[in-house]
Amino acid sequence: MWRNIASNFLTLSIVLLIALAGGIAWGKREYSGPGASALAQCVQVAQGASLNAVSNQLAEQGAISSAYIFRAGVDYQGLAGQLKYGSYLVQPDASMEDIAGVITEGGPSTCGTEVIFRIGVRANSVVLRDIDPETGTYEERVKYDPAAEPEPETIASAIQQPDARLRIAMAEGVTSWQVVNGLQAAAFMGGEVASVPAEGSLAPDTYEVSAGDDRAALLAEMGRRQEVILNQEWEARPFGLPYASIEEALIMASIVEKETGVPDEREMVASVFVNRLESGMRLQTDPTVIYGVTGGEGILDRGLRRSELDTPTPYNTYQIDGLPPTPIANPGRAAIRAALNPVETDFVFFVADGSGGHAFARTLEEHNANVARWREIEAQRGENTESPVQTDG
CATH class of the missing domain: 3.30.1490.480 (Endolytic murein transglycosylase)
Structure with a gap:
């Protein structure tokens, strides 16, 4: 009898072990x-x-x-x-x-609600977005201008959500004053900013933050990133560029950033200014003159006056030789790279061509023809918004 009991127990144990093994295998598959x-x-x-x-x-x-x-x-x-x-x-x-x-x-x-405070060249905006799980893309729900409108309740509520993603997005070409002004308007940030960072020293990028994060600490991170980018691009530069220092390269990058919003044009625009520096010609670029007028505090929402072009200032490149004393904005990596890697051309002039880009020229005669075409486009549009860049030979 005991032998039968032992045999049955052994059989049952084996069955249970087999079932357990099967269950484990099934669980692993699941x-x-x-x-x-x-x-x-x-x-x-x-x-x-x-x-x-x-x-x-x-x-x-x-x-x-x-x-x-x-x-x-x-x-x-x-x-x-x-x-x-x-x-x-x-x-x-x-x-x-x-x-x-x-x-x-x-x-x-990577999911849920996000609130983005965008610091732009012309204006700031706050955007509330939610991700659509089916497409994996964010869909904009609410957008407002913090300088002109009260904060919508939907955004105020979203910021209070413990899982809300908060970000500061800094556009390429904004000035340091604009960045500080924007951060001070971002109500979900904390802390005070003692002074405006040096022009050009902040990296345009998108920054993850948490409610109450210190503004000065974020500015320090922006500065750290820009220093890394600038040093990386400076170390990789070719020889023979007309920059006496890394600071001069940053100044040139800021000019390139403000002169064109067309990515494929950056190296071409940089080549024009490099050619001018190397030949002793004045840069004659409107964005530097504008910076001299505004000090980087906001935008000049009109064309330059003849008196402003004729008045000598440290930033009036129609009146001074070489580069202005400081950058005129915070350039992104692409503009820094373009300033340090200009294409080889013999262009020394350019002017808007009506498409959002520019027409380049080697001689004053070619340039004057391009300017005439641009004036025709302006007349057709009923506009006169831009002084012709590089008008003097």
């Missing part, structure tokens, strides 16, 4: 195989949330097929204590293993 949702989903991990709470939440929204298998898999991988707070976009058919990787790796939130 954990690593295609996920439960055919649609992209926004997965949120609350501050301090437990693995149990997160797994139940994922199961409720249909992102995973089993909260138990998810917890077991995360435990097995040793990730149970590594949940990262935030909102994350999970792709269609993502496995439980994929989702575990996303919510434990962390990094900037």
Whole structure:
């Protein structure tokens, strides 16, 4: 009898082991195989949330097929204590293993609501966007001008959300005064700014921030990034450029940034100014004169007057030789690279061509013909918005 009992027990044990092994294999397939949702989903991990709470939440929204298998898999991988707070976009058919990787790796939130304070050349704006999980792209919901309108309640509420993503987006070509002025208008930032950073010293970029972050600390980060960019591009420059220092290269980059908004033109515009420096010609560029008039505090919302072009100032490149004493804006990496890598041309003139770009010329005769064409375009439009750049020979 005991022999029969032992035999039955052994058989039962083997069956149980086989069933257990099968169950484990099935669980692994469930954990690593295609996920439960055919649609992209926004997965949120609350501050301090437990693995149990997160797994139940994922199961409720249909992102995973089993909260138990998810917890077991995360435990097995040793990730149970590594949940990262935030909102994350999970792709269609993502496995439980994929989702575990996303919510434990962390990094900037890739899903949910974001509020962007954009510091622009002509104006600032605040934009509220939400991601569409099905397309994985952000859709603009609300936009307003903080200088002219009160803050919409939808944006104020979004900023208070614990998982909201806050960003400061600094455009290429803004002045340091404009950056400081913009940050002071960003109500979700904190701290005071003691002084305006040196012109050209801040890197145009998008910066992740949190509510209450210190404005001065963000300015310091902007300055650090610009220093890194400038040093990298300076070290990679070719020989023979007419710059006595890295600061002069930054000045030239700021002029290139303000002269053209066409990416493919930057190296060409830089070549014109380099050719002028090398030949002893004056730069004769309107943006430097404008900077001398405004001091970088806002924009000159009109054309330059003849008296302003004729009045000597340190920034009036119609009146002075060489470069102005400082940059006239904060240039981006592309403009810095263009100033340090101009194409080889014999162009020494350029003027607007009516398409948003410029017409380049080698001689004063060619340039005057280009200016005449531009004047015709202005007349047809009923405009007279721009002084012709490089009019003197």
